[in-house]
Structures are given as C-alpha cells and as structure tokens.
Amino acid sequence: MARKTLNKKNLVELGADVLAELLLEAVKGDAARQRRVRMVLSADQSPQEAAADVRKRFASIRRSGSFISWKTQKKFAKELTDLVTLIEMRIGSDSPDLAFELLWDLLHLAPGIHERTDDSNGLIGDVMVDAMEAIARISPRITKDPIELAEMIFEALRDNGYGEFDHVVPALAEPLGRSGLERLKALAEEMCAAPLTEAQLEIYDFVSDPERQKELARDRRDHTAKMILQDVADLQGDVDAWLSRYTAEQLTYHTIAPEAAVRLLEAGRAEEALQVVENALDRETHDSAWFDPPELDEAHFACLEALGREEDLRRALWARFERCLCPDALRRLLKRLPDFDDVEAEDRAREVVLSFTPIEAGLAFCLSWPDMALAAQLVLSRYEEIDGGTYEILTPAAEALSSAHPLAAVLIWRSLIEFALERARSSRYGHAARHFDACAAADAAISDYQGHAEHRVFIQDLQNAHARKAAFWGRVAVS
Structure with a gap:
C-alpha cells in the first residue's frame, strides 16, 4: 500500500522512462504545462536557450489582446510566477545580467496584462512584486553600467501607471552605486525644473480649466520625481532630503511619522525624532481617539529609550496597554520594573482587563498573555x-x-x-x-x-x- 503513495521516493523508483511517459501523458492538451516543461528542458541546457523560450512567451503575451477571465487568471498568474522562478534560479545563477533583462521585460508587460484582466484580487500585482524582489536578489551580481541603469530606471518610473516599478531604486541600489544614484537624482531634479510636456498635459485633457490641467499634470510629475529623490536620499543616508518630500502637516500622519522618526534616530537625532512622533501622537489624539497606531507607538518607545527617559518610557508602555490591551507593551513594561513593582503592575493590569470594553478585547488579551483564570473571571x-x-x-x-x-x-x-x-x-x-x-x-x-x-x-x-x-x-x- 505504501508503494502506491504519491511521493517523491516512490516516483523516483519508477525510473526515468516510466516518468517521462507519465509526464508526456499529463501535459497532453495542456499548453501551459507543455511550455513549462519545454522551458525547464531548455534551461537545463543553457541560459541562452532558456532565455530564447522566455522571450517567445513574452512576445506571445504582448501580442495577445484577449481578455483574461477570472477563471483563467489564477493559472496565468501561476505561469508568470513560474517564469520568475525559472529566470532567477536557472538563468540568473549563471547569467545574472541576462536574468535581469528578462525580469525587466516582464515588468514592462504589466500594463498590457492589467488592461486585459480585472486584478481586484491582486494576483498579477503580486507577480510583479515577486519579479522586483527577484531583481533585488540578483542585483549584487549585475554588471550593467550605473549611468545607463539609472536612465533605464528613470524612464520606467516616468510611466509607472500600475506601480510595477515601485521599489526599483532600492532593489538596484548596489549596481547603481554612487554614480548611478547621483545620475538618478539629477534626472529627477531636471524633470521638476522642466516645463510640462504635451504628453504630460494630455493625461488630463478631460479637464476644461487649463490652469487646473497644468496643476494636476505638475502634481503627477513632481510626485514621481520626489519619490525618486526620496529613495536616493534614503540610500545616501540624507535624512533631510528624505524629510523634505513632506510638508510639516504630512509629517504628523501616522503613516509617515514612524518612518521619519526611524531615519532621524539612525542619524543620531533622537530629540528631533521624538518631536515628530509627539506631533503625530497629538494629531491622532485629537482626530481619532479610537485609532490604534502601533507603528507610531513603537517609534515613540524607541525615541524615549534612545534618550534614556526611562520613566516616560514606562508611562508610554502602560498607556498603550491601557488603551488597547497590548500584551507586548505590558510584557516590556514588566521587564523594566524592579522586583515586587512588576507584581503590583500585573495586578493593576488584571483590573484593567476585567473592566475593558468590549469584553471580547479582554478575552483576546487573556488568550495572548495567556491567563485563562482571568478569562474565566471576565x-x-x-x-x-x-x-x-x-x-x-x-x-x-x-x-x-x-x-x-x-x-x-x-x-x-x-x-x-x-x-x-x-x-x-x-x-x-x-x-x-x-x-x-x-x-x-x-x-x-x-x-x-x-x-x-x-x-x-x-x-x-x-x-x-x-x-x-x-x-x-x-x-x-x-x-
């Protein structure tokens, strides 16, 4: 009975000839599986032959205009994911520059694919993220000229309608090097200073007011340029350039303030980091007292710890626990308390849990802590x-x-x-x-x-x- 189990060991024992016959039978009539087998065969021979097959498939996808239904989207996304794996593992192992070119071509397929399918479930977007992550992994072995690479990245980001080239600058930081980053920075600054082009204005040709049309086109262009400049600033360790992308009000947003604080802390500017966090916390307290911003609280704790403000840190940890029954905050607080004080604090915490609304949050805390006697009492x-x-x-x-x-x-x-x-x-x-x-x-x-x-x-x-x-x-x- 055990020999009938479908596992690798039993299949290997069947021998190559039997497995080859079974594989041919399994892929018969299935074009996608046949393509996958052909690519594995060609990749086993040479990276160049595998690349030729990949390019043929890319060309076929580029030519196709048929709508990709939700029924076939999953299989198509799986095929693209397999292509990413094949390019990185089989081609990239010997020819990283060739693998980079193929992954870059795949990312350029994104707009055409998105136009032919409803990607509300994010399957196609996830494939493009996988491709960018593969680029990041092979980037240390890419030998492309840094200036040429910077110009390629700049052109890709200028027309990044579906976000497929998001995070490309950090992904290629190593092959860009200092000269490539400086070239990218210069291109972004030149774009901000240049007059709007007809192509940039045409995107908003549905807007009747010419001034409003220019404003929208300028905002779109500058957003791209500032995103590039921020990524470059991050990689160059220029925290002020990174911060300059945001207004004072934007730096109080819970989605931005934690990142700003982390960068300031890394630059040894803990007082400034704390000010950013406190401004954001003050905004959250006034605008949405019910909202739980864990990243902002974490940045707050890091700032207080960096400044050696132990009592303030303990109060902040307790405040987070008291506000949302955060078990991690309570654990961290108890570890920072002297003997006997921690016992008293844990007793106070139990009283908070017993009166917390809604009761389900109290039960969730008890499960996480864990304290099932307290849960029963609750x-x-x-x-x-x-x-x-x-x-x-x-x-x-x-x-x-x-x-x-x-x-x-x-x-x-x-x-x-x-x-x-x-x-x-x-x-x-x-x-x-x-x-x-x-x-x-x-x-x-x-x-x-x-x-x-x-x-x-x-x-x-x-x-x-x-x-x-x-x-x-x-x-x-x-x-």
Whole structure:
C-alpha cells in the first residue's frame, strides 16, 4: 500500500522512462504545462536557450489582446510566477545580467496584462512584486553600467501607471552605486525644473480649466520625481532630503511619522525624532481617539529609550496597554520594573482587563498573555455583554477554557449558539450544533452553574424560543 503513495521516493523508483511517459501523458492538451516543461528542458541546457523560450512567451503575451477571465487568471498568474522562478534560479545563477533583462521585460508587460484582466484580487500585482524582489536578489551580481541603469530606471518610473516599478531604486541600489544614484537624482531634479510636456498635459485633457490641467499634470510629475529623490536620499543616508518630500502637516500622519522618526534616530537625532512622533501622537489624539497606531507607538518607545527617559518610557508602555490591551507593551513594561513593582503592575493590569470594553478585547488579551483564570473571571462577571458574532475570538477562548473552566466555556458556547439562532444564520448552524454538543459534554464537569441556567433548562429555553429552526435541531441530539 505504501508503494502506491504519491511521493517523491516512490516516483523516483519508477525510473526515468516510466516518468517521462507519465509526464508526456499529463501535459497532453495542456499548453501551459507543455511550455513549462519545454522551458525547464531548455534551461537545463543553457541560459541562452532558456532565455530564447522566455522571450517567445513574452512576445506571445504582448501580442495577445484577449481578455483574461477570472477563471483563467489564477493559472496565468501561476505561469508568470513560474517564469520568475525559472529566470532567477536557472538563468540568473549563471547569467545574472541576462536574468535581469528578462525580469525587466516582464515588468514592462504589466500594463498590457492589467488592461486585459480585472486584478481586484491582486494576483498579477503580486507577480510583479515577486519579479522586483527577484531583481533585488540578483542585483549584487549585475554588471550593467550605473549611468545607463539609472536612465533605464528613470524612464520606467516616468510611466509607472500600475506601480510595477515601485521599489526599483532600492532593489538596484548596489549596481547603481554612487554614480548611478547621483545620475538618478539629477534626472529627477531636471524633470521638476522642466516645463510640462504635451504628453504630460494630455493625461488630463478631460479637464476644461487649463490652469487646473497644468496643476494636476505638475502634481503627477513632481510626485514621481520626489519619490525618486526620496529613495536616493534614503540610500545616501540624507535624512533631510528624505524629510523634505513632506510638508510639516504630512509629517504628523501616522503613516509617515514612524518612518521619519526611524531615519532621524539612525542619524543620531533622537530629540528631533521624538518631536515628530509627539506631533503625530497629538494629531491622532485629537482626530481619532479610537485609532490604534502601533507603528507610531513603537517609534515613540524607541525615541524615549534612545534618550534614556526611562520613566516616560514606562508611562508610554502602560498607556498603550491601557488603551488597547497590548500584551507586548505590558510584557516590556514588566521587564523594566524592579522586583515586587512588576507584581503590583500585573495586578493593576488584571483590573484593567476585567473592566475593558468590549469584553471580547479582554478575552483576546487573556488568550495572548495567556491567563485563562482571568478569562474565566471576565466571562462569569460580564456574560451578558458577550457578542456571539465574534466567533473568531470566542471559539478559541471557549476551547482554551473548556478543561479547567468548563462553566466559562459553556457560557461562551451558549452565546455563539444563541447568536446563530436569533439571527437565523443558517450557515453557522453546523458550528452551533458542535457548540451544543460541547455544552452537553461539559455539563457533567459542572457541579454549580452559579446562577446560570443548567443545561437541561438551557435546552428547554432554546426549544421554546427557536422550535421552528429545524435545520439546527436536525443536527443535534436532545435526550
């Protein structure tokens, strides 16, 4: 029986001839698989022969105008991913410059492919990301002239409508070197200073106001130039040039401030980094008190630590825990406290968890910490607040509680069951039936329901309220 198992060992024992016949039979009538086998065969012979086959496939994709339906998109994306792997591993191992040219050509196929398919699921975009990451991995072995490479990158970024060339500058930082980065910087600065071209204006020819048309075209052009300049500044360690891309207001955004702070810290400018973070935190406090910005908080902690402001750091860690029950912040705080103070702080933290709203956040903390005794206390004291729709938290919580705290587990399962039946969520009846069986199994381990309905009473109440939910009752056994 073991010899019939489809695994590598058993297949190898069949021998090359048998495997070749099976492979030919498997790829018969499947053009995509046939292409893949041919490319593997040619790659095994020489990088140049493999490259010739890859280029033929690229040419075929470039010529095609047919729409790629969602049914065929996955297979097409898989083929492109296989091409990226083949180029990097089989061609790039011996001929990195040739592999780079092929990956570059693949990225240039992106606009035509996007125009022929709906990539709302991001499959094609992911392939282009994979191609750029492959370029980054082979870039240390690329021998292209830095100035020529800079000009290639600049032209690609000028027409980067689908973002396929995003991150190309850091990906090719090593072969660009100092001279290539300086050339790229000069090209971007020249573009900002040059008059708008007709081609740049034509993109917004639907705008009737000429001044507005120029403004939009200029913003688009300058955005590209500033992105290039920022990447160059990053690679040259010029933090001020990186910061200059943003206005003072933009540096208060939670999406930008953490990156700015990290760069300032790396440059040994911790006070400035802290000011950036504090400005951003002040903005978040006023604009969206409910919002949780973990990256901004992390930057805040790093700034305080760099400045040796231990007490402020402890307060910041506690504030993050108190605001969103962040277990990592609490762990870090406890490690920074002297003996006995950490015990007192952990007791205070438990009180925060027991009163935190919503209760599901408290349960999530207890799972992560972990502290299932605290979770049981939370459930027993605030059962009525449980939202049975939050099954992604409640299900693992009940399972974790079931052995040592069966009553708490049963109360959670009941909330899940009642939610499914009260909302007539028939798609969840199967889950509800399993929870029902779990309640029945746990009943024997519960000697005191502490004021909650015993299992037989719960069943009766459920039958009275939902007698007509036959789709549910047909899945459970009621004695």
